Every structure is written in structure tokens, then in C-alpha cells.
Amino acid sequence: MIVKETNIRVPYGHTDQMGFVYYGNYPLYYEMGRTESLRSMGTSYKELEDDQVLMPVIDMNIKYLKPARYDDLLTIRTIVKELPSTRMKFFYEIYNQSGELLNQGETTLIFLSQQRNRPVRCPQWMLDIFANEFAKS
Amino acid sequence: MIVKETNIRVPYGHTDQMGFVYYGNYPLYYEMGRTESLRSMGTSYKELEDDQVLMPVIDMNIKYLKPARYDDLLTIRTIVKELPSTRMKFFYEIYNQSGELLNQGETTLIFLSQQRNRPVRCPQWMLDIFANEFAKS
């Protein structure tokens, strides 16, 4: 299991008139969690796109447990439980600065060849990176 | 079963560099679907807030079947399958101008008393509106 953490400071523009983070901003937080988890493994989503492979999200579940608020310093915990094949699952937990679990979710992404516009397997070089991380954990 | 439809024209700002609507914009489209479904029943979410009742989302599932694109004229189909109690479920289907089903999802919302910051039942006046719609369908 790979577990990576990154922080996000909630901007004013992400709140709504309830005084909470608008529910539609969490997918962005998940994306930031995914991106930074890849970066901390020594690669990046950008590198994947440079290899002409896209990773669109095909499925997402979110549980909104408690509201996040303006200026909260959130911790996004991004979890990978198994090696990707043609699909890849990410799990997320979002905590505030008091350590309260505010939000939980998961996304399923596919690997898509940009030229052929068709699903493909996770590129071998990226699989090696994940396998290496699993070996360390 | 209550079924209501509303249209959204995809703005440039909702696309991402894949050339598709960014996956994080669909919760906004669902919100627009919910809002307009209430309006077409003769009430509004604003009226509910004026009655000091908020409806935060506590759970959301989204299936991204096909990408929506810039300038697509989307139809958001919002579906209510049962009367609300302390919770309310909305189902969504998003179609493009060619009638293709692009996206499917559901959200669960609770009724929250703004003063007491506590879950409450759906206000009677709103329940009457839904009951009336169910009777018509």
C-alpha cells in the first residue's frame, strides 16, 4: 500500500454561502493529491502525458463527513492499494489541521492512448515506479 | 418518480487541456439540475434557505461514461425516486445534443437546521410539493 500526503490551504474562492468548502471543489483536491503522490514517487502526471498517455477519471465516490472551512490547512492523504493494470484506483482521506477526518473518497482512472484514443495498459516504466514503491512499503 | 430537465451550454472555462469538460465540474451541473428541478415544481432552494434550512450534500457517486466537450448543449435530467425524510436522493443523467448519455450520478443530501446546526426532517411545505409532483406523475 502506497500512502502519500500533501497540504492545501482553503482559499476564499472555494467556500460557498453556507460558509463551507463547496462540495464541487473536492475533485480538484483529489487531483492535487494524485498529482503530488506521483511527484513524491519521482514521476509526474505531466511525464505520462508527455508519453501520450492520458488518465481520465471514469468513476468517483465521495463521502462528505464534516465541512472544511476557509483558511483550513487540509491534509490530503492519497492511497494506492494495488498495482494498476488498464485501470488504477486512488483512495483519498482529507483531514483538517485538528486531525479531524472531513472527507473520504475514491476515483477510478483509465490509461488512454492519446493517438489511438483507446484504453491501454499502464506504461511499463510507470508500473515499475509503483512496484518499487510497493516493495518499499 | 419525478423527472425534470434543464440545459447547460458548456463554457470554455469548464474544459481542460484534454479537450473535455474537467471531471470536477459535474457536481456544479448536478447542482444546477437540482435547483432547476425544484424551480419547475414551483419552489426553490433559495426559499428553503430563507426558511433557515440548508441542504448539504453528504454523498456523491459519478460515472463518467463519455466526455462532454466545449460548446456542447447538455441536458441534465434530474430524477427523484422517493419522498424525502431526513435525507433526499437525487439521480442525474447528462446527455449531449446528439442524445448520447455522457454521465450518470447520484447525490444524497440532508436537511440541516441553520440555527440549531442539526439534521431535521424535510419541512412539511416542501414535502407537500414533492407529494403533489408524485401524484401527478
Added chain:
Amino acid sequence: MIVKETNIRVPYGHTDQMGFVYYGNYPLYYEMGRTESLRSMGTSYKELEDDQVLMPVIDMNIKYLKPARYDDLLTIRTIVKELPSTRMKFFYEIYNQSGELLNQGETTLIFLSQQRNRPVRCPQWMLDIFANEFAKS
């Protein structure tokens, strides 16, 4: 002078915890105004991109006169005062359902050849459309 109007219903997701539309959403409203003004002249920004010409914004000024609020039905008035050359200026006025002027702004856009990544003149076919609109007004 070309003057076109389009309507936008303010969604919850565009408000912030002040209870107003977040100041960062107005550029999206301007884009919607531009897009719909082109459509009402019988063309579209999409058509321009299909012709491999992009129109990035290079300059924007916004005056926030009064706040827009959740569920307001805004009228975006988009104004073109002169024919485009290598640049094009749009002016905007945003009114609420009571006819109050809430917001005023202007943007300058350039025409950019997508292949050559270089500024170009407004395509002749589009210039003809604008000239025709000016003749009618």
C-alpha cells in the same frame, strides 16, 4: 455598435462565504457573454477554433459595483464598439433581475494562429459577420 444580451442564473457554487458571487467568477460570465453574442450573430467561437484560430484574452478590467447573489437571474450585456483588426475589444455590463447594474468590464483579445502560434488578423469571414452586424445597428 453591436449589443447582445444573455442570461445566467447564479449557482450556489459561485457564491462565497460573504454570501456574494466570488469576484473570480466574473471572467466566466464575460466568456459566456462573448460566446452567446457570437452565436446570436450566426457564428460561434467554436467555429473560429475549427478554423485553427484561438482568441486568448490579453487584458481585462473589472469594476465590481454591487454584489450579485445566489439564484440571481443576471443579464450579461456584451458590447462591441469597433471592428476587430489583430485585436478585439468586448465591453460588458451585468444587471440583476431588478435592473440594477452590478458589474462593468472590458476585455481585449487577440487572434492567434494555432499552427504558427502567432498573432494574426481577424479572419475575413468573421470580419464580414461583424461588418454586417454594424450595418444593421
Added chain:
Amino acid sequence: MIVKETNIRVPYGHTDQMGFVYYGNYPLYYEMGRTESLRSMGTSYKELEDDQVLMPVIDMNIKYLKPARYDDLLTIRTIVKELPSTRMKFFYEIYNQSGELLNQGETTLIFLSQQRNRPVRCPQWMLDIFANEFAKS
């Protein structure tokens, strides 16, 4: 003159199908610049709101010089040139990781009493913080 810097990593969700950061995201970046500049002086915008004073933006100018791109690590430089009175001006410069100046702008904000819904002077405690920063610079 007070000059403060903060960093932002461009998420995928902020790009558009041109492959650039959508022009409507810069106001959010400016907000992040303002917020972090206040924090680095030892206060925060949240503290101001806790004192029942809001700071809505009444005027904004943006010059888009070069595009920012996905995954760019931007530096937002936030500049205060004079002490606030009933208004406060912030200037912004956004650089990418290569040190290129991409974007320049300014915003004017007012201080608004939340209870009285009326413009007020900058609270004395905040003025002292700015005066102290000016003395240091």
C-alpha cells in the same frame, strides 16, 4: 513597499482546451497571494473577518503576458505600495519556474463593516501591522 511571495502549482483543473491556465483562474491566484502576504506579516484575512470586517474587491486589472501551463510552479509576488485608508491596493506579478513574468495585475479592495454593511477605515490593529512592515522595508 511590502513585497511577499508565495507559490502555486497549477492543477489540471485550471487549464482549458487551449492548454493554458484559463484566464478566469488568475483572480484566485491573486487572492492566494493576498492571503499569504497577510499571513507572512503575522495576521490573516480570517482574523479580519473574525473582527467583522470584510474586504470585497471593487476593481481589478489583469494583463496576460504569457500563458501559464499545467504543472507550472508559479511564484505570486504580492506588492503593497502604500498604507491602506478606506481602500487598499495590491499589485501582483506571476512568474513561472523559469523566472518568466507571465501575468501582472492589481486589485482595489474596500473595508466593509459586516454589521453595518458600510465602508469603514482599515482597523487600527491592521494598520499597525502594515506600518511595521513598511518600517522594516
